[in-house]
Amino acid sequence: MAGVDDFKPRFNSSSTALECEVIKCDLSRLASVRHAAQSLRNRLGERKLDVVILNAAVVLLPFQITEDGFEITHQVNHLAQMYLTLLLSPLLERASRIVSLTSGSHEWSTFGEELSEEDISPTAATTAIAPLWYKRAYGNTKLLNILMIKGFHERWFKSKGILANAVHPGDMIHTNITRNSWLAWLGFLALTPFTKNLEQGAATTVLVAVSPDTAGVSGCYFDNCNIKTPSDAAQNLELAEQAWRLSLKLLVKATEGMTPHIPDEFLMDEMFGF
Template sequence: MADRQTFDSDSEDEMPPGWEERVTTDGKVYYANHEAQKTQWFHPVTGKKKMVKGELPYGWERNITDDGTVFYVDHINQKTTYTDPRLAFAEEVKDNPLDFRQKFDASSSALQVLMGRDLTGKYAIITGANSGIGFETARSLALHGATVVMACRDLESAKRGKVTILNELAQAKVETMHIDLASLNSVKAFADKYIQTGWPLHILILNAGVFGIGFSMTEDNLEQTFQVNHLAHFYLTRLLVNVLMESAPARVIVVSSESHRMSTLSERDLFEDRVSPPKAGNFWHFDAYNNSKLCNVLFANELNSRLLPHGVVANSLHPGNMMSSGMPRHWWLYRLLFALVRPFTKSMQQGASTTVYCAVAEELSNVGGLYFNNCCRCPPSKAAFSKSMAAALWSLSEKLIDSRERQRVQ
């Protein structure tokens, strides 16, 4: 192996003259010095060791000629190269596998997170995928080969979103299915229909939610914000849990919010007689939203502890602050406020980045029960760490679902 050397460059990863970067069949990056006719495992400038992981990017194929020469074909752009395209996304070999060095930040987009990834063969369900962050999440995964099911209340809007994606990539695999989270019967019908397809489920993204609505009851005799933002997603996951375990490794991603830090929810509130039937007297929509977002984090943590031994991990996240999505549509004042701050907030692509990161990051393949913001792990609120509160929420959620399932049978 050749000795390490230094030279002047604007980039620490730039190769010195006479050097070439190559990849072994098992993904190890090595460096060839053509002048000295020697090779080494560490970068000649930085001394770092790297590896490439996973399959070739979506649309690429590796071929070998009769004389053993390896070359790569980009079918989408109709180009051929002798350089493994995964080299552009090579990662440093870490001594500590739990070293989550931040790769992306608030300015990163979902498509940037997915660069170099081929999700062919992966099946994903995304609730609320017809607009905003949900649509960009669906679009990004579909453009990288995943089969995406857009689970939406507004099915016509979902179909228009599907057309938009197919116009961008004709071979994208996108399905639309109806679900109304304000109706547990609709959730059950969706799950039954999905199970009947026989498809696996590798990524379940619980994205849909409501914000800023006044006190209202669902057909299930539950307060709407609590049901739509938490309980219906809990029910959907419960109905699909066997599919998730059979498809393992699989992931459940719960879209929460930094608003969970302002929740007033306590463990003594997590009893059936406190939420069913709901009380209108002291209702404040913002408090209801904050509480539902804390439920999202608690649910993800408890779900992860229960399913991790079965190959399913669960994480929660904050997508971004006051983005120009459909969330504030229920009150003109919120619509005005969100419009005023729009130039200073994330785009929908940037808002989808943390969701996509949690869904595909290889370093999270066996790690769950975490909360993310700007594609980086961060501590949630103190209440979100409470194991007893998470267990109490799980017990309450099961009781509420079980009682309504019994009513349906009767």
């Protein structure tokens, strides 16, 4: 929150005179996600959301289970972001845009052709070797980001005109994502002259979120401000259906009886499929 608060004066005093408000949302706690979603819905009232950018991510975290019963990297990077988008869905209308920041690291995914709940949120560490766990958890959650976007696209684009796309901002951009490892932080810092700066890293996200050039474009994977082809797994609609169904089941079970609740429209389809 401190970083956002430091940025607010610059944002509010810009030549465009835009107003910036901050709502705290801790993705490692679904109660915080619910509170943030309800706070935003209360503030907006009858107004609608133009854009939802799902930008948060963690990496290099050891295996641990959150208070919600999910593995923390899988909750923060995927489940909580899907949950937040579902809770905000009443605020979305035709031409609203959902942008999920994924990564080229989705190609690291170890998923097979059949997914299980253990893939969506492991209940036990699958390897004692930390670097292998970090790579597996991050790669799998970044693939889940793309599969989630395919789920939203299949549900909303044709029926409601809501756009959903995934974005790869660039490789090894020096941000605070490496805060959990000083060695990784130094490595990213050393590569700064050879990678995108923050403005360049944000360019593709901005293009997909607000540009007229991407109006009407949905269900795509963007890299370097262009539509690119992701991995075979990321293009697999059957895998996307499985990921959607399993993720939704886990979220429904973990949030049963809580308000605001996941809108009924997402619970109508048989087996939570497309």
